[in-house]
Amino acid sequence: FLQSILEVLPFCFHASSLPWYFVLRNESIRYWSNIPFITMPLSRAHGKSFAHRSELKHAKRIVVKLGSAVVTRGDECGLALGRLASIVEQVSMLQNQGREMMIVTSGAVAFGKQRLRHEILLSQSVRQALHSGQSQLKDMAIPVLEARACAAAGQSGLMALYEAMFTQYSICAAQILVTNLDFHDEQKRRNLNGTLHELLRMNIVPIINTNDAVVPPPEPNSDLQGVNVISVKDNDSLAARLAVEMKTDLLIVLSDVEGLFDSPPGSDDAKLIDIFYPGDQQSVTFGTKSRVGMGGMEAKVKAALWALQGGTSVVIANGTHPKISGHVITDIVEGKKVGTFFSEVKPAGPTVEQQGEMSRAGGRTLAALQPEQRAEIIYRLADLLTDQREEILLANKKDLEEAENKGRLALPLLKRLSLSTSKLNSLAIGLRQIAASSQDSVGRIIRRTRIAKDLELEQVTVPIGVLLVIFESRPDCLPQVSALAIASGNGLLLKGGKEAAYSNQILHHLTQEALSIHGVKDAVQLVNTREEVEDLCRLDKLIDLIIPRGSSQLVRNIQKAAKGIPVMGHSEGICHVYVDTDASVEKVTRIIRDSKCEYPAACNALETLLIHRDLLRTPLFDQIIDMLRVEQVRLIYGFCVTTGGFPQAPNSSRYCCLI
Numbered sequence: 001f002l003q004s005i006l007e008v009l010p011f012c013f014h015a016s017s018l019p020w021y022f023v024l025r026n027e028s029i030r031y032w033s034n035i036p037f038i039t040m041p042l043s044r045a046h047g048k049s050f051a052h053r054s055e056l057k058h059a060k061r062i063v064v065k066l067g068s069a070v071v072t073r074g075d076e077c078g079l080a081l082g083r084l085a086s087i088v089e090q091v092s093m094l095q096n097q098g099r100e101m102m103i104v105t106s107g108a109v110a111f112g113k114q115r116l117r118h119e120i121l122l123s124q125s126v127r128q129a130l131h132s133g134q135s136q137l138k139d140m141a142i143p144v145l146e147a148r149a150c151a152a153a154g155q156s157g158l159m160a161l162y163e164a165m166f167t168q169y170s171i172c173a174a175q176i177l178v179t180n181l182d183f184h185d186e187q188k189r190r191n192l193n194g195t196l197h198e199l200l201r202m203n204i205v206p207i208i209n210t211n212d213a214v215v216p217p218p219e220p221n222s223d224l225q226g227v228n229v230i231s232v233k234d235n236d237s238l239a240a241r242l243a244v245e246m247k248t249d250l251l252i253v254l255s256d257v258e259g260l261f262d263s264p265p266g267s268d269d270a271k272l273i274d275i276f277y278p279g280d281q282q283s284v285t286f287g288t289k290s291r292v293g294m295g296g297m298e299a300k301v302k303a304a305l306w307a308l309q310g311g312t313s314v315v316i317a318n319g320t321h322p323k324i325s326g327h328v329i330t331d332i333v334e335g336k337k338v339g340t341f342f343s344e345v346k347p348a349g350p351t352v353e354q355q356g357e358m359s360r361a362g363g364r365t366l367a368a369l370q371p372e373q374r375a376e377i378i379y380r381l382a383d384l385l386t387d388q389r390e391e392i393l394l395a396n397k398k399d400l401e402e403a404e405n406k407g408r409l410a411l412p413l414l415k416r417l418s419l420s421t422s423k424l425n426s427l428a429i430g431l432r433q434i435a436a437s438s439q440d441s442v443g444r445i446i447r448r449t450r451i452a453k454d455l456e457l458e459q460v461t462v463p464i465g466v467l468l469v470i471f472e473s474r475p476d477c478l479p480q481v482s483a484l485a486i487a488s489g490n491g492l493l494l495k496g497g498k499e500a501a502y503s504n505q506i507l508h509h510l511t512q513e514a515l516s517i518h519g520v521k522d523a524v525q526l527v528n529t530r531e532e533v534e535d536l537c538r539l540d541k542l543i544d545l546i547i548p549r550g551s552s553q554l555v556r557n558i559q560k561a562a563k564g565i566p567v568m569g570h571s572e573g574i575c576h577v578y579v580d581t582d583a584s585v586e587k588v589t590r591i592i593r594d595s596k597c598e599y600p601a602a603c604n605a606l607e608t609l610l611i612h613r614d615l616l617r618t619p620l621f622d623q624i625i626d627m628l629r630v631e632q633v634r635l636i637y638g639f640c641v642t643t644g645g646f647p648q649a650p651n652s653s654r655y656c657c658l659i
Helices: 002-008 053-058 081-096 108-131 134-139 147-167 180-184 186-201 235-245 297-309 328-333 352-368 371-387 389-406 411-417 421-436 477-488 498-518 552-561 585-596 619-630
Strands: 029-032 035-038 061-066 100-105 173-178 205-210 250-255 313-318 340-342 445-452 455-460 466-471 491-495 524-526 545-549 576-579 608-611 634-637 655-658
Touching (some): 100 186, 108 147, 147 173, 173 186, 180 186, 186 205, 235 250, 235 297, 297 340, 313 328, 352 466, 352 524, 371 389, 371 498, 389 411, 389 421, 411 498, 477 491, 477 498, 477 524, 477 545, 498 524, 545 552, 585 619, 608 619
Parallel strands (some): 061 100, 173 205, 250 313, 466 491, 466 545, 491 524, 608 655, 634 655
Antiparallel strands (some): 313 340
């Protein structure tokens, strides 16, 4: 493969290496990079852009626009072959999933410039060697190359490179060169539209570029004023026009910056804008354009907004960063938080980044309160749990009804989701215990070491910062975790399961009501946006610790997804109770009943009951068995000969191993 590239393009090969892949096809199963993928049909009615990133995975027809800075090398002469090969791999992977991919590419001018420079240097060196000798070779000057000539020299080589790369994935590519006139002439527009549709029907990837060899210089016009009017002045406007003409679902614009910033990216206070809405451009200051190409970020934003108005979703992202360029396109299609997503649907509440900043500021104010004030907040929350009992249970009833109607939760999870008067009373008691013991949570001196005279080193408890707690179908977790965060002076971001949405909402409202008595309402935030957990785990500048509360699989997923943020995980606990011969008869049945029967759906409910062999066939043994049967606990008997090999109870809250 590398040899074929060198034969076709002897002057473009650079230090960047190209991957070598083989593609095999077998009916509906396709292979690339030795990984099989079964294609699945995708369909979506065009007319309205996607409202959320999570919907991008449903995109059927996608346009990928490659800016000059993405395609070309840093010296602006020649192509970044390794980067381009990675992009081709991602496009091929999406094409093999059954999507319809189109590429709007730059690079012909840069590629032609390299070719012409090579020819000029070769020609000059030969002439000077014949007339002036070798001593003047170093004084050779390369004339300024005209862009149209460079484009003419580079277009064929650029397409040959794309064809060689796509061939490795058994995908055919076709080149289409257009100008602004092709869109203004109705007959040419219909011809172009028909050609593109036919290529897509035949599973061919169209590669579109402006015909820079003949294109006239851009003239002032009234473009970007409506859906039917846009002038093709550069590849940004071409990609937008093409996306609307072809009714594409998604336009991905790759440049040399991470996305759209609220100020020029080079400034210290610049922040990446995750979601950009129409009308927000008035509050954005645009910097200078990239080192190559005709457009800048302002042109990209105008083209993106025009495409959005025409019903196409748009994402602007970085296609040059070595850490993400290898999967940036597939990450965007999977709905991951990459670049700037353009959306017409503006959420009513703050973004998760804003919530993180609010939680950090509120947590610092919370930590500055007196211990008695933090305890007062927790006492107030405990009172609200009992005072607002009816509202809480009504919201919980909605969650239970939806879960039962959809049938998406197993019986043990439904029981964890359920709240009751007794559970709320137990919660309130637990919160009061936390408040009573929280007097020295912050500022307590753990250790003091005298280093020298009048010099002591102290180890003092301080808040961690902002905690992200992710929990599943247990709404009672919210007030518990909130109370612990308040007692320790930490800001808190809560991400609960969607099955408990109504319950979590009212419990969070009551938590903020309690926090309001000392003006720290923002310290505890509930993430209600459609943020994926994986995206939350990347907010290393806002979150200091992640605590997943749920299954061991949840913990493993969070630990894998966390980027630069410590995760406080847990392992699968051993839920055993051992009854010794000297055990108190009065306590045994009470402890066993409480650990198994009071809340059998809890993750730490009794699973295995170990009884000393001397207690077999004794009145105590019979009393334990009778109590468990009355509570409808199914017993699985076993005999323990060694310290290992205990039989495992089935996954049900009403099973118990008796050994």
